[in-house]
Amino acid sequence: MAIETDDVKTPSQIAEEARQAGRDAVQAVQGHVHEANQIGRDAVQAIRPNVEDARQTAREAVDTAKGVASDAQDIASDAARTGRAYARDAANKAVDKASSKFNDFRQQVGQARDNCAQYIADEPVKAALISAAGGAALTVLLLSMLRAGRSYYD
DSSP states (O other): OOOOSSSOOOHHHHHHHHHHHHHHHHHHHHHHHHHHHHHHHHHHHHHHHHHHHHHHHHHHHHHHHHHHHHHHHHHHHHHHHHHHHHHHHHHHHHHHHHHHHHHHHHHHHHHHHHHHHHHHHHOHHHHHHHHHHHHHHHHHHHHHHHHHHHHHHO
């Protein structure tokens, strides 16, 4: 077995080739790192406008939500004010109507009193007889009610 001398390398040659391969590997890795950094910077540059657009859209959404909430609060306040106004108006109308009815009743009672007084003045004997008959009828009615009440409980 003979060793061919043309392809045989010395340990120092092998060490130099290994160092060169290491340098080549380092340069290749540095190239890949540089390329990866550039891709990262490009990606950041490409994403940055989208991120800012997303932020702006979120701010607009918050502003819109605040506006809608404010509008809803204004509508609710208006509805409450309107409801109070209707209730107040209805209460005032009810009081006015009751007051009017009471005044009408008071006038009718006053008119009846005046008519009775005038009748008594015009026909005093007849008025006394009617009064006595009415009193007697009322007494009979009350006595019959009292008797009916006693017989019920006996």
